[in-house]
Amino acid sequence: xxxxxxxxxxxxxxxxxxxxxxxxxxxxxxxxxxxxxxxxxxxxxxxxxxxxxxxxxxxxxxxxxxxxxxxxxxxxxxxxxxxxxxxxxxxxxxxxxxxxxxxxxxxxxxxxxxxxxxxxxxxxxxxxxxxxxxxxxxxxxxxxxxxxxxxxxxxxxxxxxxxxxxxxxxxxxxxxxxxxxxxxxxxxxxxxxxxxxxxxxxxxxxxxxxxxxxxxxxxxxxxxxxxxxxxxxxxxxxxxxxxxxxxxxxxxxxxxxxxxxxxxxxxxxxxxxxxxxxxxxxxxxxxxxxxxxxxxxxxxxxxxxxxxxxxxxxxxxxxxxxxxxxxxxxxxxxxxxxxxxxxxxxxxxxxxxxxxxxx
Amino acid sequence: xxxxxxxxxxxxxxxxxxxxxxxxxxxxxxxxxxxxxxxxxxxxxxxxxxxxxxxxxxxxxxxxxxxxxxxxxxxxxxxxxxxxxxxxxxxxxxxxxxxxxxxxxxxxxxxxxxxxxxxxxxxxxxxxxx
Numbered sequence: 001x002x003x004x005x006x007x008x009x010x011x012x013x014x015x016x017x018x019x020x021x022x023x024x025x026x027x028x029x030x031x032x033x034x035x036x037x038x039x040x041x042x043x044x045x046x047x048x049x050x051x052x053x054x055x056x057x058x059x060x061x062x063x064x065x066x067x068x069x070x071x072x073x074x075x076x077x078x079x080x081x082x083x084x085x086x087x088x089x090x091x092x093x094x095x096x097x098x099x100x101x102x103x104x105x106x107x108x109x110x111x112x113x114x115x116x117x118x119x120x121x122x123x124x125x126x127x128x129x130x131x132x133x134x135x136x137x138x139x140x141x142x143x144x145x146x147x148x149x150x151x152x153x154x155x156x157x158x159x160x161x162x163x164x165x166x167x168x169x170x171x172x173x174x175x176x177x178x179x180x181x182x183x184x185x186x187x188x189x190x191x192x193x194x195x196x197x198x199x200x201x202x203x204x205x206x207x208x209x210x211x212x213x214x215x216x217x218x219x220x221x222x223x224x225x226x227x228x229x230x231x232x233x234x235x236x237x238x239x240x241x242x243x244x245x246x247x248x249x250x251x252x253x254x255x256x257x258x259x260x261x262x263x264x265x266x267x268x269x270x271x272x273x274x275x276x277x278x279x280x281x282x283x284x285x286x287x288x289x290x291x292x293x294x295x296x297x298x299x300x301x302x303x304x305x306x307x308x309x310x311x312x313x314x315x316x317x318x319x320x321x322x323x324x325x326x327x328x329x330x331x332x333x334x335x336x337x338x339x340x341x342x343x344x345x346x347x348x349x350x351x352x353x354x355x356x357x358x359x
Numbered sequence: 360x361x362x363x364x365x366x367x368x369x370x371x372x373x374x375x376x377x378x379x380x381x382x383x384x385x386x387x388x389x390x391x392x393x394x395x396x397x398x399x400x401x402x403x404x405x406x407x408x409x410x411x412x413x414x415x416x417x418x419x420x421x422x423x424x425x426x427x428x429x430x431x432x433x434x435x436x437x438x439x440x441x442x443x444x445x446x447x448x449x450x451x452x453x454x455x456x457x458x459x460x461x462x463x464x465x466x467x468x469x470x471x472x473x474x475x476x477x478x479x480x481x482x483x484x485x486x487x488x489x
Contacts, residue, residue: 212387212435302389304405329438330435
């Protein structure tokens with residue numbers, strides 16, 4: 001046994017856009033144990049429900065995260081609607097699906113760029129983010145916002161996508177899809193990329209379940225679990241099967257996200273083709289009185305909102321279990337036994353969002 | 360209704376035994392959640408198997424809540440157990456990775472069992488000037 005040394009990783013580190021700290025116990029260059037610390041920027045947003053009107057709180061929910069902001073708002077609205085037994089218009093369900101999948105595309109492209117940056121492929125990083133900008137342009141054109149969409153509300157959506165704009169959006173998406181294929185080809189087939197990802201940070205199927213992994217981290221280990229199978233929003237009317245890989249390593253997690261890019265494009269096309277005409281929102285009266293665990297598939301995995309209302313405008317409890325929070329234990333498991341040089345890559349393979357985690 | 364959500368009342372004394380049954384059936388631990396209900400805390404332990412949602416629930420007093428750890432069965436529970444300890448003051452016995460109150464850096468101890476501070480009323484705008 002070599003000498004054991006503890007190397008602090010984070011909270012400030014070039015690959016970490018947000019603060020998480022990991023004490024890496026190493027023997028020579030091998031990590032033998034990892035102890036995570038979070039909580040540097042805990043914002044107490046859950047506690048805000050005691051002061052904010054439940055209708056206004058959508059704005060707070062959207063600001064839990066700057067990447068999957070729309071889906072946070074959607075998960076919150078869905079939970080309130082379930083408690084209040086509000087049936088939103090069918091068109092609103094399709095609009096939520098389309099904006100949710102656009103969020104997934106831009107989130108995965110952001111992650112691909114960060115991953116390329118982590119293993120030193122700068123031009124690939126720039127290409128990934130260049131294409132992501134084009135997706136943000138679609139979001140800006142349809143919602144008015146690039147990061148915070150502000151288009152979801154309790155009872156439906158605030159905005160619509162007119163038919164002529166939908167035609168334009170689909171045409172743009174076809175161009176983006178071609179560019180994404182060029183990028184994905186490098187991520188999945190380039191030897192230098194595979195050298196950094198294949199066989200690194202393997203999580204078995206049983207371990208992934210036992211450790212509570214979610215999202216691409218879970219599906220890359222052979223588990224076909226995706227909350228979109230719950231058929232929320234318009235997913236019940238679309239042809240959808242989760243992307244699953246069996247490698248269980250960093251390459252598998254990368255491949256799941258790459259394939260989900262094109263799956264999301266397909267889902268947007270399906271939704272655009274089937275979206276009915278009509279209203280986009282219903283009037284909401286009264287206050288929520290009851291409880292519901294609202295579950296939605298974010299780009300990083302399953303998010304769970306527990307919402308409990310008491311018949312007043314303030315909720316008794318709002319609790320968000322974000323996907324990164326669930327993926328911290330699998331990350332700790334991945335790090336044990338890895339090479340020190342692989343730590344930044346492994347940390348990124350769970351697509352950590354500390355902003356979400358520190359809600 | 361998007362999904363059926365089964366909520367089962369358990370006793371703190373039987374929590375570990377009931378959780379073991381879930382583990383043996385292949386359930387994934389989804390979350391542990393605490394809700395303050397006046398002078399009591401409602402504890403929820405959520406599990407999922409192929410999108411079948413099962414939730415264990417029991418109450419504890421707001422002050423002096425104490426529960427056994429399930430981290431010997433689901434090691435990943437250590438994050439949730441540290442969270443409920445730091446935010447709600449729930450004492451968890453036998454947590455596999457106990458941060459002893461340092462998992463979250465909060466300005467006050469156990470903030471989620473404190474009464475809400477009164478809403479800040481903005482000062483009236485001053486008349487005149489730019």
